[in-house]
Amino acid sequence: MRRAYLLAAAMLLAVACSRPTKSSLPSPSGAADANNDPSPGQSDGADASTDPSSPGQSDAADAGADPTPSVPLSPLPGELYYVQLGLSGLALGEAAIIVGPDGKIVLVDVGNDSHADDLHAAIDATIDAMNAAGFVPRQHGVIDDIILTHHHADHTNGLAQLLELVQVSGRVIHRGYYDVGAVDASTFESSCAALAARPSLELALCSGAARAPCATGSWQGTYPVTSCSPEVADALLSFGAEAGIHIFALNGIIDGQPYGTLPTDTHGENARSMVALVRRGDFRLLLGGDLTGGGSSTPPVEGFFAPYLGSAAGIDILGVDVLHAGHHGRKTSSSQPWIDALLPRDGRSRNAIMGVSEGHVNSPHDEVLEILLSASRLREGFAWTTLVALFGSRSAGLIDAEGGSVVLRTHLAGKMYDIQAVSRGGAVITAQRYPSVHAGQ
Ligand SMILES: [Zn+2]
Numbered sequence: 170m171r172r173a174y175l176l177a178a179a180m181l182l183a184v185a186c187s188r189p190t191k192s193s194l195p196s197p198s199g200a201a202d203a204n205n206d207p208s209p210g211q212s213d214g215a216d217a218s219t220d221p222s223s224p225g226q227s228d229a230a231d232a233g234a235d236p237t238p239s240v241p242l243s244p245l246p247g248e249l250y251y252v253q254l255g256l257s258g259l260a261l262g263e264a265a266i267i268v269g270p271d272g273k274i275v276l277v278d279v280g281n282d283s284h285a286d287d288l289h290a291a292i293d294a295t296i297d298a299m300n301a302a303g304f305v306p307r308q309h310g311v312i313d314d315i316i317l318t319h320h321h322a323d324h325t326n327g328l329a330q331l332l333e334l335v336q337v338s339g340r341v342i343h344r345g346y347y348d349v350g351a352v353d354a355s356t357f358e359s360s361c362a363a364l365a366a367r368p369s370l371e372l373a374l375c376s377g378a379a380r381a382p383c384a385t386g387s388w389q390g391t392y393p394v395t396s397c398s399p400e401v402a403d404a405l406l407s408f409g410a411e412a413g414i415h416i417f418a419l420n421g422i423i424d425g426q427p428y429g430t431l432p433t434d435t436h437g438e439n440a441r442s443m444v445a446l447v448r449r450g451d452f453r454l455l456l457g458g459d460l461t462g463g464g465s466s467t468p469p470v471e472g473f474f475a476p477y478l479g480s481a482a483g484i485d486i487l488g489v490d491v492l493h494a495g496h497h498g499r500k501t502s503s504s505q506p507w508i509d510a511l512l513p514r515d516g517r518s519r520n521a522i523m524g525v526s527e528g529h530v531n532s533p534h535d536e537v538l539e540i541l542l543s544a545s546r547l548r549e550g551f552a553w554t555t556l557v558a559l560f561g562s563r564s565a566g567l568i569d570a571e572g573g574s575v576v577l578r579t580h581l582a583g584k585m586y587d588i589q590a591v592s593r594g595g596a597v598i599t600a601q602r603y604p605s606v607h608a609g610q
Pocket residue numbers: 263321323324459496497
């Protein structure tokens with residue numbers, strides 16, 4: 170019943186967010202794309218003419234590094250580990266596990282309620298690997314913190330079930346139960362009730378005159394936010410020297426500057442997504458939830474935020490090494506000013522990661538692959554996706570984990586990083602190594 174409902178919701182999302190288009194995209198190395206030309210009316214990207222499992226070998230050699238690993242990366246003391254999980258089933262969902270160099274475990278989003286078992290298994294597998302790698306021994310089923318980027322089902326609806334399976338020793342960090350006009354009601358009710366039963370876990374980064382009650386039927390108005398203080402999470406999310414997660418924008422506010430009125434449709438909640446910079450030494454990864462950029466008539470919050478990236482997060486003209494491309498690779502995110510600021514076209518290699526589940530029909534969008542992969546922007550880097558969903562686009566330069574995971578780990582304390590697509594069965598599909606763009610600067 171739930172699955173059928175979610176599939177229907179996914180199809181509606183797909184219809185609402187996508188227009189069939191097709192374009193040829195050059196590979197990062199400039200080679201011509203060999204896509205077939207689909208018949209008119211065919212959805213964007215049903216072709217599979219390119220072979221993403223064997224991209225050109227690249228920076229491993231010219232960086233003078235060790236060969237890329239052929240076994241799945243696992244957490245290592247002193248290094249940052251990030252895995253964008255492939256969540257199975259038809260329910261929409263996105264989640265990532267971060268292990269800090271100090272052994273702290275942070276979840277970024279928790280998928281849907283049908284994904285709680287998957288997350289629990291992934292957490293325990295991560296803890297097994299950490300114990301084998303020599304971290305201070307950890308118990309199964311215990312993590313440090315959870316970050317919920319926004320109140321939509323595919324990111325937050327799994328919280329209540331997960332908290333029955335997993336113990337959080339730190340906090341569950343979210344934007345707050347304010348500005349509720351665009352939240353997913355059942356997700357809001359279940360996560361709000363789960364945290365009301367565990368008040369010591371909750372860390373809301375925004376506040377207002379009145380907080381929305383958990384029972385959405387009793388709402389009167391939208392319970393406006395008056396201010397946000399993302400910096401209060403910094404100490405909690407520190408991984409020690411030169412490493413941590415810095416949440417620096419949310420609810421349409423960056424550096425104290427509000428975007429302005431946001432819509433009350435589903436895009437309005439995406440527009441309120443948290444944005445965070447994850448660092449280890451020279452390495453930088455940017456997370457932005459489903460932050461909107463203007464595509465499909467969404468509010469262009471990415472472009473509003475872009476000029477503040479330096480003052481709010483210390484992001485300079487070199488941008489970041491890896492960008493989590495927002496909203497599951499859909500064209501509502503990854504706007505030109507956002508991509509230009511974070512993945513500048515300066516001849517250096519960078520990468521993008523997308524979290525796509527089977528229900529994210531049409532993801533990734535052609536427009537997103539084009540902006541990421543055209544004109545050699547990523548140089549020897551790639552766009553990595555956990556999955557190409559039904560009718561999702563493919564291109565030379567896109568690496569598909571086929572429902573598995575995209576795994577990243579820094580090397581030499583962040584001077585370099587390895588990134589892999591790992592199949593559901595645990596086989597490494599593709600592995601690459603890159604120097605961090607700030608290394609040696
Ligand atoms: Zn989403």
